[in-house]
Amino acid sequence: MGIGRFVFTPILPLMHAQAGLSASTGANLATANYVGYLAGALAGILAPALVRSPALLRAALVVLTGTLTAMPATHDVRLWIALRLLAGAASALVFVIAAASLHGNLRGHPAHLSGWAFGGVGTGITLSGLLVLGLHSVADWRVAWWASAALAALFTAGAWHLRPETAPEAGTTAPEAGTTAPEAGTTAPGVGGPAAERSTTRTRRWFTTLFASYTLEGVGYIVAGTFLVAAIEQSSPGPVGNAAWVLVGLAAVPSSAMWAGLGRRWSHPDLLLAALVVQAVGIALPALIGGATAALISAALFGATFIGVSTLALAAGAHLRFPRSVALLTAGYSVGQILGPLVVAPLIHHGYHRALILAAVVVLAAAAAAGLLRIGFPSPGVVPRAAAPGQRSVHDSCHASPP
Numbered sequence: 001m002g003i004g005r006f007v008f009t010p011i012l013p014l015m016h017a018q019a020g021l022s023a024s025t026g027a028n029l030a031t032a033n034y035v036g037y038l039a040g041a042l043a044g045i046l047a048p049a050l051v052r053s054p055a056l057l058r059a060a061l062v063v064l065t066g067t068l069t070a071m072p073a074t075h076d077v078r079l080w081i082a083l084r085l086l087a088g089a090a091s092a093l094v095f096v097i098a099a100a101s102l103h104g105n106l107r108g109h110p111a112h113l114s115g116w117a118f119g120g121v122g123t124g125i126t127l128s129g130l131l132v133l134g135l136h137s138v139a140d141w142r143v144a145w146w147a148s149a150a151l152a153a154l155f156t157a158g159a160w161h162l163r164p165e166t167a168p169e170a171g172t173t174a175p176e177a178g179t180t181a182p183e184a185g186t187t188a189p190g191v192g193g194p195a196a197e198r199s200t201t202r203t204r205r206w207f208t209t210l211f212a213s214y215t216l217e218g219v220g221y222i223v224a225g226t227f228l229v230a231a232i233e234q235s236s237p238g239p240v241g242n243a244a245w246v247l248v249g250l251a252a253v254p255s256s257a258m259w260a261g262l263g264r265r266w267s268h269p270d271l272l273l274a275a276l277v278v279q280a281v282g283i284a285l286p287a288l289i290g291g292a293t294a295a296l297i298s299a300a301l302f303g304a305t306f307i308g309v310s311t312l313a314l315a316a317g318a319h320l321r322f323p324r325s326v327a328l329l330t331a332g333y334s335v336g337q338i339l340g341p342l343v344v345a346p347l348i349h350h351g352y353h354r355a356l357i358l359a360a361v362v363v364l365a366a367a368a369a370a371g372l373l374r375i376g377f378p379s380p381g382v383v384p385r386a387a388a389p390g391q392r393s394v395h396d397s398c399h400a401s402p403p
Contacts, residue, residue, distance in 0.1 A: 002124020
């Protein structure tokens with residue numbers, strides 16, 4: 001999934017230079033991918049049986065690999081848009097099924113195991129970035145797509161026997177991923193009467209703030225996730241852009257496990273605020289300073305935070321026990337990803353630096369919202385009861401969407 005979804009970023013400069021792709025068309029291709037991702041994620045949310053289908057997993061893996069193979073077979077922009085749309089939908093289904101499998105089959109195991117598994121997205125980014133970096137001076141954009149398809153096919157074979165989540169037994173329910181039941185002898189706040197109304201109001205306020213923060217993150221992060229390499233290559237021609245993308249992947253590999261570990265010491269809002277500020281700095285660096293050093297620092301900061309932000313935001317939503325929090329947050333984040341390239345499209349006709357600055361400002365706005373979330377947010381030992389216990393089935397908690 002990391003290859004199929006993100007290899008477009010390092011190949012984009014090659015398509016600009018060799019295939020006559022304009023900046024606005026590149027933004028449209030990115031948007032098509034994110035629209036497809038939203039459609040795939042919603043399919044997994046609305047039809048939970050999909051996440052238990054080995055046949056659908058394998059079909060999505062094959063389709064994702066096939067779209068990479070087909071990209072260099074045409075110069076028709078409409079077909080490119082259709083292929084990236086299909087790749088986005090297949091990527092989302094692969095991730096939803098893999099996430100459900102992790103949460104279902106690793107239940108009761110240390111949380112960092114799932115974090116390292118999500119690091120597979122970073123591994124895909126790293127390997128595809130290395131591939132394009134190696135081909136940059138010896139082959140054209142077509143070969144880069146075909147080589148990435150071959151790499152995706154290799155990992156498709158490795159993922160072929162992934163065991164999806166099994167269907168829950170009739171009548172059994174569980175809290176959302178990332179939540180824990182109240183300790184024995186404690187009373188959940190807001191149970192019954194005016195206290196319940198006050199608790200529900202506070203929970204809605206916290207969730208609305210979290211939703212705003214995570215949606216803004218979708219808008220800001222995706223601009224860097226799509227155009228970072230092209231922006232770096234504008235000011236630092238040569239291999240620096242692709243090298244930076246490789247570093248993004250390397251930093252992303254341990255990030256989910258790292259942020260999950262930090263969650264044992266600090267609250268989700270505190271960590272979310274910190275991660276968003278660090279990410280905003282990373283996004284702005286290439287535009288404000290330029291040069292190879294700034295580019296590499298930017299890549300490390302961005303890679304270390306973009307998956308971690310998803311981990312923290314979804315865990316915070318799950319902790320609030322707001323009805324269908326993961327689904328709602330996923331939808332907001334995905335819509336943000338669609339809007340990001342469209343918002344900056346007017347700015348990229350003369351370069352990508354202004355787009356990065358705007359993206360950094362949006363992520364800082366997300367950080368400001370996370371700062372507001374810190375006010376009165378319940379500690380891990382206090383579980384809000386905005387929804388009735390047992391309202392969600394365990395497979396509904398697994399439909400989280402990373403980048």
